[in-house]
Amino acid sequence: MAMTVMPVADEPSPGAGEGNQDVDPRAQRRPWVLLPLLLCFAVGFLGPLVLIVTNALRTYVRGTGFQEFSTANLVEVLTAQRTLEAFRNTVLLAVLVVIVCILIAYPIGILFIRSSKRARTVILALILAPLLVNAVVRTFGWIILFSPGGTFDSLTGVTLYHTPAAVVIALVHLFVAYMVLSLLTSLSAIPPDLVPAAQTLGASPWFTFRRVVLPLSIPGLVSGSIIVFGLAAGAVLTPLLLGGSTMAVVTIDIYRSMLVFFDPSVAATLATVLLTINVLAILAGERIARRFVGHQFASGENAE
């Protein structure tokens, strides 16, 4: 049985041993069989997260480590001009990436729902395939294209290397597929008779789009936006390699403070605030999406 593949490294699992499964198949139905797995997962994932939040709330002494709880560290880091700028840049960058992704993903979504099953498979494959390629390779490609003297430069005379524009383009390239996916979930759920029905009632294509399709796609748009926002706000490689000094975002500061300057206190603080922003964005997005879904079912009319 598959249970024999239980690895030794991080899963001592007395409850899920092979013998138990064979003797009592009903054991498979009891969720507490998963307890050892959950414990390991808690240690491996939740533990670090809890730690970094508590570290952000403690003072730090070089050489000795984290000391007593105090918000002094938090305040000091967060009121620094540099930090505020970094967060502002991060949010601006992420929002910009989201907007561009929406603009690109939406037409693709519309095409998708109007296409045959075969065409849909092709579209999905084309859009999703690059996601499976290493981020380093993809960023490398943009570096080659945008570097001074590179392809883009020779074609247009504009050097985008170490500019925010290059970072935005590269990030859109990395994440637009996720926006498309989210959007497709919503768009695919629109009953196919809805648009023809609207049109037989006299609606113009633009009106149908604006008052029928668009509102129904909002949940997918919002969820895609949350995903892309989180990804763009958390991007390290691309701003670092393509943006250079023009891209002072939080993730670069986290990377530098942790691995270059060996200052875990600053890293912990920045990471905690970034995490908080992310969580807030997710919660806000869910609230917005819920409003629109509610409208949809309650009155049968579209949210304005």
Added chain:
Amino acid sequence: MIALRIFTGFVAAFLVLPLVVVMGSAFTSAGFVDFPPAGFSLKWFAEAAETENFRSGLWLSTWLAITASIISTAAGLLVGRVVTKSRTRLARRIVGVLTLPILVPTVIFAVASLQFWTLLGTRLNFWTLLVGHVVITLPFAVRTLVVAYQSFDPRLEEAAASLGAEPRYIYRRIVLPAIAPGLVATVAFTALLSFDDVVVSLFLAAPRSEPLPVVMFTYLDQNITPALSAVSAVIVVISLAMIILLERVIGLGKLFGASPETN
């Protein structure tokens, strides 16, 4: 409609562009990276193959990918089985917890993990890195396999049992083959995710023992040569093979949650 098709075509070309550029630049006969490449030569592939950094990086990445994939898939199989059989709210909450890492930016988890291991006093090694990789691949394994189990008709199991088959036999000859596409896709996808990971590895890799993407990142930051392009080209080809495999086995759309099914 035509306009939409053209637009989508352009987007697809846009998505492929950097990959083409990188692969093309690997064949240059010049000493620097450029696209279109100057001349044609395979020497950079030979150069890359002889570079110790790339070789050890590839070795480590491969081992990490295989191990992380096995662990995550096994865990996913277990979770999928238990969750679809029990159908309690607790089971659904468990799936929710296990898929949490998707919501947390990787860099935050990476930094947190490093501080975590530092606190425990553990030296960074293969195992600490592996834990990180398992955490980021587990959500996808759980998600894919739970879906795979859900589309399996439990009556087939009951029928086999009523005909006298033992549980072990049922699982091996009936359940596993039925979820085989999801299973293969999970193994391949988790391996690929681990192989592609940069951020977690960047923070958790021990010095001088770094997975390939981290090695590539260092080169990209400090020393861009066509040898790097050559390595990248090989990675693109490997990824392409995986993509074709995944598309054949389960369909890329389903892997990520979208379906080409028309309503």
